[in-house]
Amino acid sequence: MELTEVIEKRRSIRKFSDKPVSRGILTELIREAALAPTASNLQAWRFFVADDPELVRDIDSFSPGLSGKPPVIIAIASDLAEAERRGSKNSLVYGLMMDAAMAAENLMLKATELGLGTCAIKSYNDKAVHKLLKLPDTMRLEILISVGWPAAEPREPKRKAMEDVLFWNTWEEPEASEEAAEKPEAGKEAVRTDNGKSAARAAAAFASENTQAQQFNKKELQDLLIYMITSAAGLPGEPHMYGPLRLIESSRRLAGMLGDAYGGAVFEELTALIDAGKGKNMTDPEGFCEMLQDAAAKATELL
Ligand SMILES: Cc1cc2nc3c(=O)[nH]c(=O)nc-3n(C[C@H](O)[C@H](O)[C@H](O)COP(=O)(O)O)c2cc1C
Known part of the structure; x- marks a missing residue:
């Protein structure tokens, strides 16, 4: 090549x-x-x-x-x-x-x-x-x-236009370009999306018939705890939008575990809703916030 x-x-x-x-x-x-x-x-x-x-x-x-x-x-x-x-x-x-x-x-x-x-x-x-x-x-x-070895071909991230990043000799105010790539792609996939359903299924496989509390796999709960602690520890140095992202990702993992342990359409709908919207946090902040609001509204069905 x-x-x-x-x-x-x-x-x-x-x-x-x-x-x-x-x-x-x-x-x-x-x-x-x-x-x-x-x-x-x-x-x-x-x-x-x-x-x-x-x-x-x-x-x-x-x-x-x-x-x-x-x-x-x-x-x-x-x-x-x-x-x-x-x-x-x-x-x-x-x-x-x-x-x-x-x-x-x-x-x-x-x-x-x-x-x-x-x-x-x-x-x-x-x-x-x-x-x-x-x-x-x-x-x-x-x-x-x-x-x-890659298992998926990611889509092309947005790139800034040359006139926004290339300066000949000295700086001058760039012409306002179509905001081709205003936001970096960074945080979108920065979330680990791979731990959700299969992990929860593993939790369910460990499930005991006896009490509801025993239906959770200790390892999965520990993983969630570690994810939450390390997310919190990483936040002071990360872009501000990572906070809501980490929190909703933790919620998604917990919802997946609850769904597999106890069943119920609300957990399934919540995880689907979050999965569909969490990637928007950098590219479409409004869409991301809308998903957070929808998730909160959906969660009222648990009351
Ligand atoms: C210093 C640095 C730190 C990064 N940290 C992360 C990270 O923690 N998680 C992640 O998923 N991507 C991370 N990335 C990857 C960027 O998000 C990625 O390079 C950017 O979105 C452009 O996409 P591309 O690499 O496919 O061109 C990092 C990249 C750099 C250069």
């Missing part, structure tokens, strides 16, 4: 197949990532490739922005000790992050060329993932990248 074709083809993938990715391929990705430029040629990044299914699942649990059950998660971290020893003050403040971003793009482009899907993830719980990867305090997590 030509470089331009690879660049144009890369999409954030948020649905992966179960097919594993070989360590040979993963090593190739890291080799290309490590060819990216770094400030002062510091090369202080370290690449942690999680391909152990249990570790991947655990990182996934603490990463509200991660979607689609990837078989591999690559964490790019910076060795602060090395940067302090060899780098400048600037490298600690912003250089390392830029270095990691450049390596990440190399990695994602190489993955695209190989037919793999990736998604950059910044919405994860830093402390929890740090701990899960057993990183020393001198290591700073910069970004996660999900990696796997």
